[in-house]
Each structure stands twice: as structure tokens, then as C-alpha cells.
Amino acid sequence: MPLNIACFGQPGSYTYEAMKSYFAGKNISPAYGSHFEDVVQAVATRQARYGVLPIENSSTGGITDVYDLIHRYDCCVVGEKYVKVEHCLLTLPGTKLEDIREVYSHPQGLNQCRSYLKHHGEWQLHPYFSTSQSAEQVQKMEDPHIAAIANKTAADMYGLDVLVEHINDNTMNYTRFFIIAADMEQSPEADKITLVLTTQHRPGALYHVLGYFFYNGMNMTHLESRPLKGRPFEYFFHIDVMGNLRNPATSRVLRNLAEHCNYFKILGNYVSDQGGNVDEIRRHRG
Ligand SMILES: O=C(O)C(=O)C[C@]1(C(=O)O)C=C[C@@H](O)C=C1
Incomplete structure (x- = not known):
């Protein structure tokens, strides 16, 4: 049985390239969506097992609509792929x-x-x-x-x-893509965690959150803030940290952190894209 994949754009889009590369060697049956929401909806309603969407670009930053949609439709992140974008x-x-x-x-x-x-x-x-x-x-x-x-x-x-x-x-123009699913997947090799939280509305709250990662030696690789609907100047923080939830020390840190947040949700724990692209970006940074 082929894997049903919802992919943004159509054949020839950068998302298509990300899908091809992530699912290389697998029997897939792609369906294409012209809007990010089409892809997230197909996954949330289980018409597609996985969805592929751009999430951040090395030049223009986070693709904020996608963060909001993944969260709104209660989807999980099960993988990532970097693609070099040469327009x-x-x-x-x-x-x-x-x-x-x-x-x-x-x-x-x-x-x-x-x-x-x-x-x-x-x-x-x-x-x-x-x-x-x-x-x-x-x-x-x-x-x-x-x-x-x-x-x-x-x-x-x-x-x-x-x-x-x-x-x-x-x-050095790279786009990072998320592979999303309706359910969480756990792999012993998973080394990256994506989570979303809201802090208590008081001075230093975010500093406190970041301190949890710093003092526990967890490498935070991404932080994106998104406005909370109906709560002016309050934010959701989307965070990526390196780690595996099966590691008792990692899950303890996250449990402690969750107790200090108004809202806390783990969106996924997956294998980071350690491909040539990421190495190239790091080499370039020096
Ligand atoms: O339009 C496409 O080909 C896409 O896959 C979308 C998209 C994006 O939304 O970021 C993906 C990669 C590039 O950054 C430009 C466009």
C-alpha cells in the first residue's frame, strides 16, 4: 500500500523536492494542495498519513502561517528536511x-x-x-x-x-520543511523536539524558560513567537531543542518546565535532518 502524502504546491515546487528527498525509496502516493491549510487539513482528517510544508527559510525567517495551522489543527511534527533553494x-x-x-x-x-x-x-x-x-x-x-x-x-x-x-x-538560501502527521511518532534515534508554550504574563517569564534549557545543557535551535488570539501582546513560543524524550533527564527538564507555563505542548520528537545541506550551512558559518 502506498503512503498517502499531502504536499504543498504541485510537482516542481520546493516542497515537492523536500517530499521526494524525505520519502526517497518509499512507495508514496502524493496529493497536492495550493494552500498550506489544504495540506494540514488533509492530515488532520487522516485523508493523508503525512503532510509536507515549508516552515522556515534561512533568509526570510519563519513561515508563520504554518506554525499557526499545525497548532490549530492539532497536528504533530514527525520529521524535517532542508532543501537548498536556488531561484x-x-x-x-x-x-x-x-x-x-x-x-x-x-x-x-x-x-x-x-x-x-x-x-x-x-x-x-x-x-x-x-x-x-x-x-x-x-x-x-x-x-x-x-x-x-x-x-x-x-x-x-x-x-x-x-x-x-x-x-x-x-x-546560502535554505528552506526547512516539516513532515507532519495526525499522531506522534517516536523513534530511538529522534534527536530534536518541537514544542509550543505560553509563559505566565510577568517580567522575566521567557528568560526563565530559556534558563531551563541553558542550565540543563539542552541546545535550543529555534525560537519563534506568534501572537495569542484575543490576548494582545501575549505570545505562543514555538521552540526546537535537541533531545530524545526517552532520555529520563530530558523528559524531567520538560516536565518541570511545563509546570511553569500557562500552556505547554510537545508537537514532536523526530530525527533531525543531518544531511549535507545542514553541514554546508554550518561550514559556511565557520
Ligand atoms: O512555492 C514553492 O515552491 C514552495 O514550496 C513554497 C516555498 C515557501 O513557502 O517557502 C518553499 C520554499 C521556498 O522558500 C519558496 C517557496
Whole structure:
């Protein structure tokens, strides 16, 4: 039986690449969603066993809608994948740079190419569903004045030319993707924990939370704050720390921490992506 996977975008999107790479060698049956919510909903209603979504980018930061959706639909994080994002300007075959008047891409794609696009201030920018759907749109419209920002896979899939390569502002442009599921999964090799909490509304509350990790030697790799609905200037904190919940010391620290929070939920404990990409990012940092 193939694994039903809900994937954001469509074939050729960066999320598609993340899915291919994470599930390499597995028998999968993907279904695509144009909105992040489609993917989370498919997983929450168990139409799909797993979902794949972008969660943070090394240039533009956290993809905050996805944090909110995972939490709202009560989904769990069961894996992660980093993908190097190398944007290109794609056009109909034969189009020249001076022909272009409009550019389609996912809002993240447009954001990650801001400097390049500034040099072409006359272009009209269209935020679109995903990079791959933008490429398909250029193919469908058959208008040589229209280009898309997407990757080379999308160029091949939708019969477009790669007019300009490497147009992202940051050459080390990586996106991290979450693999989500309706239920928690536990593996002895899991080494990363994603959790969400709200602190008590008093001075130093977050300092106190961070201190738990620091004094117990737990490496915090990500912190993202999201506003609490209906509670102005109060926040959910989404946190990633390295560790395995089966380790008694780790679970004790988290239990103690939970007692000091107004809300505390572990979203997942999974194997971190220790692939070449992560090593490359670290090497670059020096
Ligand atoms: O549009 C796509 O191809 C996506 O997979 C979405 C997405 C994102 O939302 O961050 C994924 C990676 C890149 O950062 C740009 C776009």
C-alpha cells in the first residue's frame, strides 16, 4: 500500500523536492494542495498519513502561517528536511530580459529575490500559490512578457527556459520543511523536539524558560513567537531543542518546565535532518 502524502504546491515546487528527498525509496502516493491549510487539513482528517510544508527559510525567517495551522489543527511534527533553494527566472522559450513586464511567484520566492527584483522596478510582481504553479501559469498564458521565479525542475516540467540563474539575494538560501502527521511518532534515534508554550504574563517569564534549557545543557535551535488570539501582546513560543524524550533527564527538564507555563505542548520528537545541506550551512558559518 502506498503512503498517502499531502504536499504543498504541485510537482516542481520546493516542497515537492523536500517530499521526494524525505520519502526517497518509499512507495508514496502524493496529493497536492495550493494552500498550506489544504495540506494540514488533509492530515488532520487522516485523508493523508503525512503532510509536507515549508516552515522556515534561512533568509526570510519563519513561515508563520504554518506554525499557526499545525497548532490549530492539532497536528504533530514527525520529521524535517532542508532543501537548498536556488531561484531562477523562467520564461517561455525565446523570451529576452527586456521583454519581461510581469513576474509570478510564491510570496516567499518574491521575498527571497528582493535585491534582484529591485533592479527591475518596472516589473509588476504577482504573488501566486507556489513557485511551481507560477511556472505552470507562465506556460499556460503563452505571453512572452510574463516570467516566473521557480527552480530548474519546474522549468523542465513546464517547458520553460531558465533565463537567469541564482537570483536569490542570499546564496546560502535554505528552506526547512516539516513532515507532519495526525499522531506522534517516536523513534530511538529522534534527536530534536518541537514544542509550543505560553509563559505566565510577568517580567522575566521567557528568560526563565530559556534558563531551563541553558542550565540543563539542552541546545535550543529555534525560537519563534506568534501572537495569542484575543490576548494582545501575549505570545505562543514555538521552540526546537535537541533531545530524545526517552532520555529520563530530558523528559524531567520538560516536565518541570511545563509546570511553569500557562500552556505547554510537545508537537514532536523526530530525527533531525543531518544531511549535507545542514553541514554546508554550518561550514559556511565557520
Ligand atoms: O512555492 C514553492 O515552491 C514552495 O514550496 C513554497 C516555498 C515557501 O513557502 O517557502 C518553499 C520554499 C521556498 O522558500 C519558496 C517557496
